[in-house]
């Protein structure tokens with residue numbers, strides 16, 4: 298896992314996220330068991346990550362609007378590709394970006410990103426807005442995780458042997474980011490298909 302501190306430009310990304318969210322609004326998705334995910338989500342790219350009573354998967358259309366997901370902005374692709382290359386994974390061509398929006402106290406439990414077809418492709422994860430504590434576990438869910446503090450603009454790349462590590466986000470602490478206000482955003486670039 299490679300952490301690129303302050304690698305991304307939060308102001309540029311904020312404007313792009315706002316434009317994307319006009320086409321594909323943030324929404325709270327449900328889980329198979331009927332629970333609600335704590336982070337609001339939307340996607341850009343050829344497919345988007347979806348969770349509902351049928352489980353987790355990638356869909357070519359946004360179930361909320363019935364339309365294709367908005368295209369990934371060029372600046373997203375350049376950011377994901379250069380960060381992956383810097384971390385030792387040249388030629389990364391993500392086809393989806395999941396955008397997570399965490400309000401204060403929202404987090405994400407330990408999980409691994411396992412809905413993609415090719416685990417040889419890395420994941421590039423960009424933190425924006427309020428700081429977060431990222432948890433890095435092991436290859437088994439019961440392994441005790443360690444914490445990494447993430448701040449706005451930090452980029453985390455996990456590929457190779459780290460691709461399927463369990464990870465999560467501690468509940469976000471109250472705060473007021475100059476650009477993002479009382480929220481943390483996360484962009485997760487993936488090759489889904």
Ligand SMILES: O=C(O)CCC(=O)C(=O)O
Pocket residue numbers: 395397405410422424431464465466482483485
């Ligand atoms: O918000 C984060 O930093 C992590 C998000 C994540 O793990 C995911 O969307 O799968």
Ligand SMILES: [Fe+2]
Pocket residue numbers: 408409410464
């Ligand atoms: Fe994840």
